[in-house]
Amino acid sequence: MIREANEEAVRRLKDSSPRLVDIRKAGDVLRDFDRMTILHAGPPITYERMCASMQQAVHAVIRYEGLADSWEEAAALAASGKIRFAPCHSRGCVGPMTGVTSYSMPLLVVRNETYGNEAYSTINEGAGDVIRFGACTENTIKRLKWIETVLAPALKKVIDRMGGIDLSAIMSQALSMGDELHMRNIASSHVFLHRICAVLSEVCEGEVLSEILHFLTSKNDQFFLNFAMAANKSAADAADGIPHSTIVSAMARNGVEIGIRISGLPGQWFTAPAPLVDGLYFPGHSVADANPDIGDSAIMETGGFGAMAMAAAPAIVRLLGIPDTGKAYAFTEEMRRITDGEHTSYTIPGQNFAGCPVGIDIMKVVETGIVPGLNTAIMSREPGVGMVGAGLSRVPFECFAKALIAYDEALQREKAAG
Amino acid sequence: MIREANEEAVRRLKDSSPRLVDIRKAGDVLRDFDRMTILHAGPPITYERMCASMQQAVHAVIRYEGLADSWEEAAALAASGKIRFAPCHSRGCVGPMTGVTSYSMPLLVVRNETYGNEAYSTINEGAGDVIRFGACTENTIKRLKWIETVLAPALKKVIDRMGGIDLSAIMSQALSMGDELHMRNIASSHVFLHRICAVLSEVCEGEVLSEILHFLTSKNDQFFLNFAMAANKSAADAADGIPHSTIVSAMARNGVEIGIRISGLPGQWFTAPAPLVDGLYFPGHSVADANPDIGDSAIMETGGFGAMAMAAAPAIVRLLGIPDTGKAYAFTEEMRRITDGEHTSYTIPGQNFAGCPVGIDIMKVVETGIVPGLNTAIMSREPGVGMVGAGLSRVPFECFAKALIAYDEALQREKAAG
Numbered sequence: 001m002i003r004e005a006n007e008e009a010v011r012r013l014k015d016s017s018p019r020l021v022d023i024r025k026a027g028d029v030l031r032d033f034d035r036m037t038i039l040h041a042g043p044p045i046t047y048e049r050m051c052a053s054m055q056q057a058v059h060a061v062i063r064y065e066g067l068a069d070s071w072e073e074a075a076a077l078a079a080s081g082k083i084r085f086a087p088c089h090s091r092g093c094v095g096p097m098t099g100v101t102s103y104s105m106p107l108l109v110v111r112n113e114t115y116g117n118e119a120y121s122t123i124n125e126g127a128g129d130v131i132r133f134g135a136c137t138e139n140t141i142k143r144l145k146w147i148e149t150v151l152a153p154a155l156k157k158v159i160d161r162m163g164g165i166d167l168s169a170i171m172s173q174a175l176s177m178g179d180e181l182h183m184r185n186i187a188s189s190h191v192f193l194h195r196i197c198a199v200l201s202e203v204c205e206g207e208v209l210s211e212i213l214h215f216l217t218s219k220n221d222q223f224f225l226n227f228a229m230a231a232n233k234s235a236a237d238a239a240d241g242i243p244h245s246t247i248v249s250a251m252a253r254n255g256v257e258i259g260i261r262i263s264g265l266p267g268q269w270f271t272a273p274a275p276l277v278d279g280l281y282f283p284g285h286s287v288a289d290a291n292p293d294i295g296d297s298a299i300m301e302t303g304g305f306g307a308m309a310m311a312a313a314p315a316i317v318r319l320l321g322i323p324d325t326g327k328a329y330a331f332t333e334e335m336r337r338i339t340d341g342e343h344t345s346y347t348i349p350g351q352n353f354a355g356c357p358v359g360i361d362i363m364k365v366v367e368t369g370i371v372p373g374l375n376t377a378i379m380s381r382e383p384g385v386g387m388v389g390a391g392l393s394r395v396p397f398e399c400f401a402k403a404l405i406a407y408d409e410a411l412q413r414e415k416a417a418g
Numbered sequence: 419m420i421r422e423a424n425e426e427a428v429r430r431l432k433d434s435s436p437r438l439v440d441i442r443k444a445g446d447v448l449r450d451f452d453r454m455t456i457l458h459a460g461p462p463i464t465y466e467r468m469c470a471s472m473q474q475a476v477h478a479v480i481r482y483e484g485l486a487d488s489w490e491e492a493a494a495l496a497a498s499g500k501i502r503f504a505p506c507h508s509r510g511c512v513g514p515m516t517g518v519t520s521y522s523m524p525l526l527v528v529r530n531e532t533y534g535n536e537a538y539s540t541i542n543e544g545a546g547d548v549i550r551f552g553a554c555t556e557n558t559i560k561r562l563k564w565i566e567t568v569l570a571p572a573l574k575k576v577i578d579r580m581g582g583i584d585l586s587a588i589m590s591q592a593l594s595m596g597d598e599l600h601m602r603n604i605a606s607s608h609v610f611l612h613r614i615c616a617v618l619s620e621v622c623e624g625e626v627l628s629e630i631l632h633f634l635t636s637k638n639d640q641f642f643l644n645f646a647m648a649a650n651k652s653a654a655d656a657a658d659g660i661p662h663s664t665i666v667s668a669m670a671r672n673g674v675e676i677g678i679r680i681s682g683l684p685g686q687w688f689t690a691p692a693p694l695v696d697g698l699y700f701p702g703h704s705v706a707d708a709n710p711d712i713g714d715s716a717i718m719e720t721g722g723f724g725a726m727a728m729a730a731a732p733a734i735v736r737l738l739g740i741p742d743t744g745k746a747y748a749f750t751e752e753m754r755r756i757t758d759g760e761h762t763s764y765t766i767p768g769q770n771f772a773g774c775p776v777g778i779d780i781m782k783v784v785e786t787g788i789v790p791g792l793n794t795a796i797m798s799r800e801p802g803v804g805m806v807g808a809g810l811s812r813v814p815f816e817c818f819a820k821a822l823i824a825y826d827e828a829l830q831r832e833k834a835a836g
Contacts, residue, residue: 037433107643137780176596176733177596177604177605177608178594178595178596178605178767186595187595187596187605187608190595190605190608190609190611190612191608193608193611193612193615193637194608194611194612194635196630197611197635198628198631198634198635198636201619201627201628201631202628205624206623209619210616210619210620213615213616214616216616217612217613217615217616218616227682256491314767314768315594315712315767318771323770325767325768325770325771326770328768348732349596349732349743350732350743350746350768351743352741352742352743352744353736353743387508
C-alpha cells in the first residue's frame, strides 16, 4: 500500500511538465488573497517571530503597496495585527529567501501540463538591495515598480507570442551545462535569455528593450531560479495528497524554523529550528553574522535538483566551501540512498546521464540517518546587509522523525476507524 | 636548451590573452591577399587535389565575390589557374571545415594582448547549406552577403562600443558550463550573446535587430567556435618560431592531408593522409559516406581545448560515439602525458579545477606513442550533403615522426654549421 502510494508520488514528480504560461498580478491569481495579505517563505510564522530581515522585507512591500509612506509607518502597520501573514506554500506559491510576496507583484504562472495544476513565483529582482535578502532601500521599491510596470508586461507579451515556454527543456539543458538549478542558475538564465531575446526584440524596442536586456544580463545569474522554483512547486503539488505516501512534498525555511510536508498528510508542517549553514562566507563575514536557513528554494531539492543534483555542477562545490569537486559526485550518490526514484528527463552527463535522484522518502531518511542537503545562499542576521555567503545546509532529522510519528499515528487512527 | 625553448613556448600558449578588437574585411586586413586569392583549411593543396566539398565551397565564394555568374563559370575559373590558393594558416587566419575564405568576407580580428599579434577567422554561418561543409546553394551566397552587409557592421559597432571583448573570459566561463569549445560551443555561444545583447540593442533596432537575434539563436550553437579558433591561433602564433622548441604550433586538415607544425621549425608542414573519423553518424550515414578529416579547427586542440579538454564536457562523448562519459576524464588524463603544461586560466571544474593540458610536445608523442585526439564534425564526401556526423579523430603518428626527423636534421645542420 505504501509502496504503491510512493510509486505514484514519484511518478508524478517525474512526469510533471512545467510550462510558463502567463505572468499575472498576485492579487488576480492567488486564492484567498488581498492587499492586506502578505506571503512569506517557509512554514507559518507570526510577524513578531520573524527574523529581522524578513520583517524588513515586509516593511518594503507595505511601502511598495502604498499602504505606508515611511519605514516607520510600515513597521507600525506590520505589527498592528491588520496584516494577515501566510506561507507562500499555502497559496500555491514559492519565494526565494524571505519569499515576501504582495498583492501587486507580477507572478510567473507555471502550469503543470501533465496534471493541470498551476504554481506561482515572483520575478527575480537581481542582486543588491532586494527584498529576498531583506536589504531594502528606496531603490528596492523603485525596482519592484519597474518589474511590475516594465519588465513583467514585456515578458508577458513574449510568453503570449511564444505560446508559453517549456521550462523542463530549459532545466534539462542547464543540467548539461553545469547548473544544479538552485545555487547555480547561470546556464538556465543564459538559456532563458537565448530563447526569448529575439521575440523580446519584436514586442518592445528602444530604451525599454535596452533596459530589460541590461537588467537580464547584469549580475543576474540567478534570474531563472524563480522559474525553476515555480516549476518544481507545480510538480510537488501534483505529487501531494496521495494517501499513505511517505514522499516529501515540500521543504521550506522561514529563517526561524524549517519545515517539511509529506504527500500522505497534505497541509501539515513538521518543523525544527532552522539550521545555521556551513559554507563559504564573504570576506569579513562568518557564521556569527548568519541568519538561520531561509527560503522556499528548498523546493528545488524536493524536486530532485540543487544538492540532490550536485554531480551536475561540480563547479558549485567550491562556492559552498567544499574544496574537492569529486565530492559533488559522492553527494548525489548519497542522496540516491534516501530517494525512491530517478528523473528520466533531468539527467547528469558526468554520471553517464543517470537521472537526478527524486522523491525523498521519510522512511529511508529515518532508516539511514541520511538527511537531505540543501544548497543555499546565506543571509545576514542583520537587516540591510543582504547575502553574506553560500553553503550547504542539512534538513534536521527531527523533521523526518516528527513526520513519521504523525504518519504512524494517522495510520493507527485509520485502522481503528476502518 | 630544448627544455627552455619548450617552457617558453608553453608559457606563451598559457599567457596569451585573446581579445576581439574589430571586424574587418579580409581584403583590408590580410597580407599578400587580393580578390583572386582564396584561402582554405589545412596544409597547402592545389585546386585539383581538393576534396569535392572544398571545391564546391571555392565555387561558392567565387560567385560571392562576383567573379562568376553561374556554378559552371565558377568551376571553370577555379580550375583555370587564375586563382591563387593558400592555407588560411599562411595568412594568420583559421577557418572551420573547408575553411574557404575570400576577399570580401568580414573577419573577426583577435588581438593577443600579451604578445601584440593578431589572428583572424570568418564569422560562423550557422547550420545548413554553408560553405564550411561545402553544401552550397544560392541561399549560401545570400547568407554570406547578409553576414557582410548586416551582421558584421552591427557586431563591429558592438565591439567598438564595448572597447573590445575579452575572449579568454568567455572561454574560461564556457569550460565551467560543459563546453570543450571545439564540438561543444553551446555555452560559449550563449555567454557571447548574453554579453553583447544589451549593447546590440543600442546600436541597431527594429527588423535588423530581430533578424540578427534570430540568426544568433536559431540552430547556431557553434557560433562561438570561430571566435575561439582565432583566439587560439593568436596564442599559437605567439608560441611559434621559438628556436629549438618541439611544441606543436598548428594542426590542420584539408580533407586530403593532415599536417602539423612545430614552434622550432616555423612554416614547415609535416603531413600524412587525413584520417577517417571514428564517430557517431547521422541516421542513414556511415563512415563510407565520410570525407577524410577536414578543417583548421584542430587549432583548438593545439591550444589545449577540444579533445584535450574533454573532461570539461562529459556530455560531448555521446555525440562523439563514446557510450561511457567517464571516458571524458580518462581522455584528458591521457592527453596530459603528451603535453608540457597546464593552463592556469582555463580549468576543468570536474577535475578540481586542474588546468587543461596544453603544449603538445612531439618528443612525448613519439616516446609514448600517444597521439592527440581531435573532436570534430564529419563532412560528407559527396558535395552538397554537408555534415553527416561527429567523432573523435587521431592525428597520425607519421606527422610527429616526420617532424622529429626534420627537427633532428635541423639540429645536426646547426651543429655542423656552428
